[in-house]
Amino acid sequence: FYARFEEIPPRFIESLLAVEDTLFFEHGGINLDAIMRAMIKNAKSGRYTEGGSTLTQQLVKNMVLTREKTLTRKLKEAIISIRIEKVLSKEEILERYLNQTFFGHGYYGVKTASLGYFKKPLDKLTLKEITMLVALPRAPSFYDPTKNLEFSLSRANDILRRLYSLGWISSNELKSALNEVPIVYNQTSTQNIAPYVVDEVLKQLDQLDGLKTQGYTIKLTIDLDYQRLALESLRFGHQKILEKIAKEKPKTNASDEDEDNLNASMIVTETSTGKILALVGGIDYKKSAFNRTTQAKRQFGSAIKPFVYQIAFDNGYSTTSKIPDTARNFENGNYSKNSEQNHAWHPSNYSRKFLGLVTLQEALSHSLNLATINLSDQLGFEKIYQSLSDMGFKNLPKDLSIVLGSFAISPIDAAEKYSLFSNYGAMLKPMLIESITNQQNEVKTFTPIETKKITSKEQAFLTLSVLMNAVENGTGRLARIKGLEIAGKTGTSNNNIDAWFIGFTPTLQSVIWFGRDDNTPIGKGAAGSVVSAPVYSYFMRNILAIEPSLKRKFDVPKGLRKEIVDKIPYYSTPNSITPTPK
Numbered sequence: 001f002y003a004r005f006e007e008i009p010p011r012f013i014e015s016l017l018a019v020e021d022t023l024f025f026e027h028g029g030i031n032l033d034a035i036m037r038a039m040i041k042n043a044k045s046g047r048y049t050e051g052g053s054t055l056t057q058q059l060v061k062n063m064v065l066t067r068e069k070t071l072t073r074k075l076k077e078a079i080i081s082i083r084i085e086k087v088l089s090k091e092e093i094l095e096r097y098l099n100q101t102f103f104g105h106g107y108y109g110v111k112t113a114s115l116g117y118f119k120k121p122l123d124k125l126t127l128k129e130i131t132m133l134v135a136l137p138r139a140p141s142f143y144d145p146t147k148n149l150e151f152s153l154s155r156a157n158d159i160l161r162r163l164y165s166l167g168w169i170s171s172n173e174l175k176s177a178l179n180e181v182p183i184v185y186n187q188t189s190t191q192n193i194a195p196y197v198v199d200e201v202l203k204q205l206d207q208l209d210g211l212k213t214q215g216y217t218i219k220l221t222i223d224l225d226y227q228r229l230a231l232e233s234l235r236f237g238h239q240k241i242l243e244k245i246a247k248e249k250p251k252t253n254a255s256d257e258d259e260d261n262l263n264a265s266m267i268v269t270e271t272s273t274g275k276i277l278a279l280v281g282g283i284d285y286k287k288s289a290f291n292r293t294t295q296a297k298r299q300f301g302s303a304i305k306p307f308v309y310q311i312a313f314d315n316g317y318s319t320t321s322k323i324p325d326t327a328r329n330f331e332n333g334n335y336s337k338n339s340e341q342n343h344a345w346h347p348s349n350y351s352r353k354f355l356g357l358v359t360l361q362e363a364l365s366h367s368l369n370l371a372t373i374n375l376s377d378q379l380g381f382e383k384i385y386q387s388l389s390d391m392g393f394k395n396l397p398k399d400l401s402i403v404l405g406s407f408a409i410s411p412i413d414a415a416e417k418y419s420l421f422s423n424y425g426a427m428l429k430p431m432l433i434e435s436i437t438n439q440q441n442e443v444k445t446f447t448p449i450e451t452k453k454i455t456s457k458e459q460a461f462l463t464l465s466v467l468m469n470a471v472e473n474g475t476g477r478l479a480r481i482k483g484l485e486i487a488g489k490t491g492t493s494n495n496n497i498d499a500w501f502i503g504f505t506p507t508l509q510s511v512i513w514f515g516r517d518d519n520t521p522i523g524k525g526a527a528g529s530v531v532s533a534p535v536y537s538y539f540m541r542n543i544l545a546i547e548p549s550l551k552r553k554f555d556v557p558k559g560l561r562k563e564i565v566d567k568i569p570y571y572s573t574p575n576s577i578t579p580t581p582k
Helices: 010-020 032-045 055-063 071-087 090-100 110-118 127-138 149-165 171-179 195-204 224-248 254-261 301-313 360-365 369-379 381-390 400-404 411-422 457-473 533-546
Strands: 217-220 262-270 276-280 322-325 356-359 426-429 433-437 443-445 449-453 487-492 498-504 508-516 561-565 568-572
Touching: 010 055, 010 090, 010 127, 010 149, 055 071, 055 090, 090 110, 110 127, 127 149, 127 171, 149 171, 195 217, 195 276, 224 262, 224 276, 224 508, 224 533, 254 262, 262 411, 262 533, 301 360, 301 369, 301 381, 301 400, 301 411, 301 457, 301 487, 301 498, 322 360, 322 369, 356 360, 360 369, 360 457, 369 381, 369 400, 381 400, 411 426, 411 457, 411 498, 411 508, 457 487, 457 568, 487 533, 498 533, 508 533
Parallel strands: none
Antiparallel strands: 217 433, 262 276, 262 508, 322 356, 426 449, 433 443, 487 498, 498 508, 561 568
16 A cells, blocks of 8 residues: 555654654755764774664665665665755655555555554554554564564654654653553454465566555456355365364374365356456465465366367267277386386276266266277377367376376466366466556556467367266266356366366356365365365355356357257267267
8 A cells, every 4th residue: 555645644754753864854865963973883883783874865775775784885875865865855755765664564665554553544543553653664573563562662652752852742642642552453454355366466466666665556356255255165165074084083183184284275267358256275374375276286187088078079079979988908008108107007987887888978077087098099199198288288298197187287277278168269368467557547457368269169169068067967966056057077186186176157167176285185085076066066156146147058159059868968060070989
């Protein structure tokens, strides 16, 4: 928060000058008397102990110089200070100083500090509160009232006595202020709402000069209702998992470890723009500020499969094309293009059952590993590998296990990739910042970025329609909501280490991940269909409660053919054929 000079109370200016630079309005940037006193004191002590800096010099030190205590630096500081006094008014210098100074507790600028420590605008501060803030720049940690209230009050009282000795306050004002003990709040003004979002904004704008001190107004895409519900939903799911684990281990103390180690993340985007409406990087920011949405890369598991089926659809397959869901054994690394990979691979379905000949729609809806491997074998490994690379997937192993998600990806990257389906064929980069406005009211706006055009709307809808069936009749059934069309895919990595659900409606897409920070299994039966899909349903039900007018049905592109088999719709395009399984 930026404070213009006219917003700063006169008492604040007086208190600051009383202890930092009484002759501020009389000198030209340096105070020679103060410098001489400091030099004499330093000479007597044999080391650098006192600086004699004016507020102008302190501003220079904050802005352009290092903290080293040398005479060379002091000389540079004095020269620059004199130059600044020639181009800026005293009021402008004070304004910049008070907005760029660190007031402890993560607060830069006097307005931010006032709101943070006292939950008050500047014009509502008492004299005692003002002097407590004035005390902070000299030793922000030592005089932090949330940590050392006694020292903070003592220093503030010294400043009050200094004001009285200068004749700037009356004896009644002094007495009243000395007896006051203000209420101090131990929290930041933004942290409780969306701390992971704040961290991500600072990260994205770390190259912006004076980000914390130049009074920028940053408009985000975040919807605070969505943000609140996303965190609430993750905590709902987190608690359900802990309860399940506690029932399975009633005689152990594992629940304490489970609670600290088990974590989750969620990112909600607008399907047509990629705007991020909610971003939660963990269950409890106070316990861990690590942002699992943007920083963690976790094994994707079966959440990769829709992309494999999209490749098939774009190569002439239809939702009714049939493939064998039968056992496959790969000996001596013959599933791998990596010459160093020579061990056997015996993949199986999650259910340990085989369904025989199935349609592509059935295979993806029920997340059948073996059918997916057989489909990939028909398409050819090189085609699969190159197509996934073209879609932007990175660090892919050179073997067929990629079609089961044997590689890692961050949830925010997963959000971008799944926009291929939710945005009908074109990927959108998740977008957090809408605009930045500086003090001169110059505005820089940001617009949605289409990162890759992968396929046509018609072809993308084939996969979308199958993902709708996955929620209605397949592994995503626990995400269902009556009266709302939802497309989605579960993802579970080996040994239930990662549990994903990526779901989307006509307007909203959500990526939900659960797992342990140490990469150990979540627990028995902790698949994405059981762990993450119910969290999605919980979230969307609450969203519909506050936004009942949300669009509920997907648009069907023109030119698609629809076939009903056993009351289930199957779609195809003019490009679809039905090849005979090999």
